Amino acid sequence: MIVASNVSKSYGAACVVDGVSLQLPKGGITSIIGPNGAGKSTLLSMVSRLMAMDAGTVTVGGLDVSKAASDELARRLSILRQDNHMTARLTVRDLVSFGRYPYTKGRLTLDDKEHIERAIRYLDLAALSERFLDELSGGQRQRAFVAMVLAQDTDYVLLDEPLNSLDMKHASAMMKLMKRAATELGKTVVLVLHDINFAGWYSDYIVAMKDGRVAAQGPAAEMIQPQVLSEIYEMEIAVHELAGQRISVYYG
């Protein structure tokens, strides 16, 4: 379980995350949705210790993220942000291999190699595995980074907009993969998503943020409701039942 209590962060005078308290259930997929600038990515960065919080505490599976040893956390929790610009020149396989660093500090065992190959296969990267990252398209690179996180094999997987620059096929494949990781391997997956239909279709639990606070939270079916969504995004959003799923329509 991820527990945040009274977490705050300001940049200068602007308060981006304002005293958020939150309990994310263990297991399943939790999506964090909300308009731009709601503080979703900042919250995720603080939960994953990439960013120091101004106030409050976060525990992940009982470990306090600002106190626990970084390498112990790295075996428990993985994070992938949206901006993965990189000066280093590496192949896809090199990158995925870094996922095993928390376990063996660079000396790969047979078990590590198995994890690496499995992650490469899962993300459909076998044909690209010897290519350098700077020779790939944005979507292919995104999959390579997710493969690294998968090779890290942590109980908690945090992804900031993992569907960025993925086409429809790979976006839904990515979400199915997350679903499988949650159901078959018992991982807890937390995603920041912009596409509320992907969020509604695949998530078990949805947290909506607005202006640095949690505006609403609940099981996906309760959250994909016209009143709830219209309030959060401040626009007309219709919700239709299609093939047993609730689909939001907001293109008009």
Added chain:
Amino acid sequence: MHDLRSRPHPELVEGRGRNTKAATGSTSWIDKLTMRPSRPLIVLAALTLLALLSIALFMTLGAKGNWSFVLGFRGKKLLSLVLVAYAVAVSTVLFQTVTNNRILTPSIMGFDALYMLIKTSTVFFLGVGALTSIDSQLQFVVEVLAMVTFSGLLFRWLFLGEERSLHLLVLVGIIFGILFRSMSALMQRMLDPGAFNVLQDTMFASFATTDPTLLGISTVIVLAVSVVGWRLMHSFDVLSLGRAHAINLGVDYKRTVAIILVLVAILVSVSTALVGPVTFFGLLIATLAHGLIGQSKHRYVLPAAVLLAIVALVGGQTLLERVFAFDTALSIIIEFLGGAVFIFLVLRRSAR
């Protein structure tokens, strides 16, 4: 409302095209697979040969008279050049790794200027007597400690907080460099001419006349730094992925980066003490090493940079002294080439 996702993403079209190319033109990546591991090794082997050749020529070319004298005399010079090559190459590559850029180097950030300022302050405040009466090795150790303290503060402020823009860092570095240099210059003007002469002697970058008194202590320091660096070796590659990935993968980021920056400061002190400040040499070496190796693994890039630096210094010095009969021009040539590389990198970066 306008939504980005309702448009076909340009990346998508491009991605598809490249995807099919990878699938059909599979020979190209198989070629790559079989060729790739050997490229760094071939480069390293070639550089090792070149470095050994430079050293052999440096020691023997144009030698007349007593061999034991020639070898002893040139051996000391060779050792200082190799130490400088090692210090500059390792400090630059590690600095670029932890700061996650390929343009800034400790010298461009004004760190040899800081060392010169410390040296000038010693003379200014303690008098020239200090420079001549205190044991030069002890003096060197104190200077290195001062350097580590000051640069440590500056580095921490610049690189350990939130990520800062590269342009800001370049600007800060240049301004600090000018500040340190102007403060040194001010103090030098206020010195009496005799003291200034003694100080000036230690300040000019010259590969022809290195300071022999500091060889022993420099060797010990460089070895100690290497031992500490060796123990951190496994974290270098992870750090080159950038701050967020390094933290995600469990590197104790602040501590590791702080240690590496201390090592860098020590190495900069050693090279500046031996031959004076060289601004663009490190950049030239690190850029060439990364380009030749073609990938970022430190177990290839670090030795390549060291070997390149040895070839450039020892080979270049031999060429100039023995073939062209010039004396102090090597630093000028290296600075010219390095400066050109710097401008090229800055322009290419802003073009993107």
